[in-house]
Amino acid sequence: MPVIPVFILWAVPAIIVIGGGIYLIGHMH
Known part of the structure; x- marks a missing residue:
């Protein structure tokens, strides 16, 4: 079974x- x-x-x-x-949190503050 290929894992990659x-x-x-x-x-x-x-x-x-x-x-x-992260984008939403950065724009909320």
């Missing part, structure tokens, strides 16, 4: 969600 492609599929949305959260 699964990790990428998990990492891309995670980065988007985390980045979006």
